[in-house]
Amino acid sequence: MGSGEKNIRVAGAVAVAGVAYILMVACCVSGLPGLLFNDDEGPIDGVVSGSGGGILSPRNLDDRINGLISAATKSTKTICAPTDYKETCERSLAGVTNIHDPRELIKAAFTTAVENINNAITKSSELFKEDADKDPRISGALDTCKAVLHHSVDDLTRCFDKAEDFQLTKIKDYANDIRVWLSGAITLQQTCIDAFQNTTGNTGETMKHLLKIPGELTSDGLAMITHFTDLLHTVKIPGLHHGLNHRLLEAEGEFPHDGACATRRLLTADPASIKPDIVVAKDGSGQYKTINDALSAVPTQNNRTFVIFIKAGVYNEYVVVPRNMNKIVFLGEGPTKTRITGNKNYKDGTGTYQTATVAIEGDGFMARDIGFENSAGPEKHQAVALRVTADMTMFYNCHIDAYQDTLYTHAYRQYYRDCTITGTIDFIFGDGAAVFQNCKMVVRKPLENQACMVTAQGRIEHNEVGGIVLQNCSILPDPALEGLNPPAKVYLGRPWKEFSRTVVMQSYIDGFVAPEGWAPWDGEFALDTLWYAEYENRGPGASTVGRVNWKGYKKDISAEIAQQFTPGVYVEGDEWIKPSGIPYESGMMQVCAWQNYN
Incomplete structure (x- = not known):
């Protein structure tokens, strides 16, 4: 191997080591050594030392990576290079004393963003109390902000938690998930700001000011993970990519977990043959007459496939599948037979976000053969039939009917x-x-x-x-x-x-x-x-x-x-x-x- 090829490989190793700072604010790496070798399997072929060109041992590789991390993390300017708001990024990391430990940098950026969002929730309630008493739209905007900003904190938290079980074979999936969740966090913060449109006074500008720093920090994190994702596609390290691809192929051959199998069966089967967890029927032939009563019976923090069969009928109710109530399935008898309807609308004083007849906030939700409707009509302006604020959601053979702002594909x-x-x-x-x-x-x-x-x-x-x-x-x-x-x-x-x-x-x-x-x-x-x-x-x-x-x-x-x-x-x-x-x-x-x- 010539010296040029050696340099390319070393540069590739340095680039992968740079994950430690590229993902600082994105909250997705808790330690770099696991990226380049598995403790049980030894070093990954093809990662070479800079001087002798030989395969590094786990110990030497660990030393090399720690040295690269140390060099990379000495300058916050280097860490913040991919971001749009470099000053905010640098200030958020300025107080970190243990600059050599990437975990401390991740924690600092994460903590700063969350503290600023929680501060915005608290201060807005205090600052806008008098205005909210006078203007119902301000009160509604505050309610929207409380909901979406707490969800935004959840998104930042799950980015951080992703580091706890970081695995090389899932590096691409991790990067994709984190991009989605950070994008969601940004959308949720903007939804809060949008909620103050057409309210009285300067409340909207005040809220925008309160969310400026957390918005910029979240944006910086997204820029970093995006930059890292680009690196995954461009950096070529033969041994690493070979090992990664081999493991990914093995993973793809695994059978889906029981929940996925159960979901497959219920979506391909005749609805009449499915044994649901709960049956809803307006005529009293099920366990519950309303969808909301059925949801109240779902275990909290649900994380298994849970099927609610909704018999034919028009259900006049506002339904929210809440955050952390995951893998809920709504199964109807046809989108013109099983229908959920409401008529909340902007003209009558409800903010767009809150007008939804049905709001999905629990991840992994699925609906089949259901109709969602907002019957407010065109003269009532914004009137949402279905709002989806949940990840990995699926809708099959559904009707979604309204006029302005029918389907809110929120995040x-x-x-x-x-x-x-x-x-x-x-x-x-x-x-x-x-x-x-x-x-x-x-x-x-x-x-x-x-x-x-x-x-x-x-x-x-x-x-x-x-x-x-x-x-x-x-x-x-x-x-x-x-x-x-x-x-x-x-x-x-x-x-x-x-x-x-x-x-x-x-x-x-x-x-x-x-x-x-x-x-x-x-x-x-x-x-x-x-x-x-x-x-x-x-x-x-x-x-x-x-x-x-x-x-x-x-x-x-x-x-x-x-x-x-x-x-x-x-x-x-x-x-x-x-x-x-x-x-x-x-x-x-x-x-x-x-x-x-x-």
């Missing part, structure tokens, strides 16, 4: 298959990483002089994972919309936040969609920073000839880029969607040119 990874979503303005919106396969987006008749937008994606930071992906879907008009004269303007979407990201691919677009395809939000806002793309669509509205010429719009993306937004890649769906038994295509789909779902 984390989400998958929708064979669903129908109806609405008018921004009716699929939010900042989750949400993939829709074989779904219908049906545009309803808006109020007079209103335009309709199918999507309004809300990615706030350029490193966030959020985006809306429509794959092999159909964008269709409701019959009442077709009869309008003059016709309403209909667009694929508009940018709710600065880095809005939406991909429409392999889908059928009917001819009622405006030739320009996409609408601005407010003047030139986000037109350069958004990321919109169309790929291999069909139908009379699919031509991109007359589309917008914004800098952020990608008229022609490659097959390789489109592949990055398929669910197997974008939301790691092979790991959690595939075992569920829901119909699922990991990559690009086989689509006939004539196919649509009208």
Whole structure:
């Protein structure tokens, strides 16, 4: 081996050692030595010493890594290099005395962020008490903030906890999870700020100030983990990558755990053959008459597949599946037979976040054959039928019906298959990483002089994972919309936040969609920073000839880029969607040119 190749290998080892500072604020590494060798197996082939070129022993490798950590962590400027808010990053680490220990740096950054969020919760309640008594919208905004900021702390905590069982074979999954959770933490903090829109006084600006530091720290953590993820794809260390790939292949061959097997059975079986944990029936033939009563019977901190069978009927109730009530399954008798409905809305004084008829906050939730509805109507403005603030959620053969802001894909990874979503303005919106396969987006008749937008994606930071992906879907008009004269303007979407990201691919677009395809939000806002793309669509509205010429719009993306937004890649769906038994295509789909779902 020549000296040039030696240097490349040594540089690679240094880069991997740099994980200790790249992930400081991202909270995902508790100690570097485990990255490069397993105590039971000895050193990983291919990691060489800098001088002699031989394989390092575990002891020498440990010494080498500790030296690299020490060198890397002596400068907070080096640690904070990948971040957008370098001053905040450096200040958060300035008080750490044991600078050689990466655990102390992780703890310092984590503690600073959490303390600042908890401070914002406490101070806002004190500062806004008088205003909240006078303005119900401020009171509602405070309630929203308390909920979402506590969830944001939870996200930071689970990033930190991930270090406790760090394993080399799962390094990619760990990085992906942490990116999702830090993106969620950012979204939740922004949701608090958004809740103060249209309130009186300067409460919104005050809250924005209170959340400035925790927002910047969370952003810095996300920048670090993103930088690290990029390194995983670019740094080549032969022995490490060989060993890692070998172990990953072994892991992929394992059978799914009992919960996954049970979920597969219940999603592929005839509903009548499934033995649920609880039956809900309005006629009294089940254990409970309401969904909320059924949820109250679920064990706290549930973490096993728990099936609630909801018999046919219209359930007039507001349902929240709370945080940490995980792996809940709602199983209905059909989306037009089993329906959950409400009518909370913005015009009558409820903030958008709180208008949801059904809110999902427990990870691993699944719904099949259910209808979700907000019946407030177009004149009531924002009125959410379903809000999803939970990771790894799945919806199969569901109907989600409202007008403005129908489906709030709020945060984390989400998958929708064979669903129908109806609405008018921004009716699929939010900042989750949400993939829709074989779904219908049906545009309803808006109020007079209103335009309709199918999507309004809300990615706030350029490193966030959020985006809306429509794959092999159909964008269709409701019959009442077709009869309008003059016709309403209909667009694929508009940018709710600065880095809005939406991909429409392999889908059928009917001819009622405006030739320009996409609408601005407010003047030139986000037109350069958004990321919109169309790929291999069909139908009379699919031509991109007359589309917008914004800098952020990608008229022609490659097959390789489109592949990055398929669910197997974008939301790691092979790991959690595939075992569920829901119909699922990991990559690009086989689509006939004539196919649509009208």
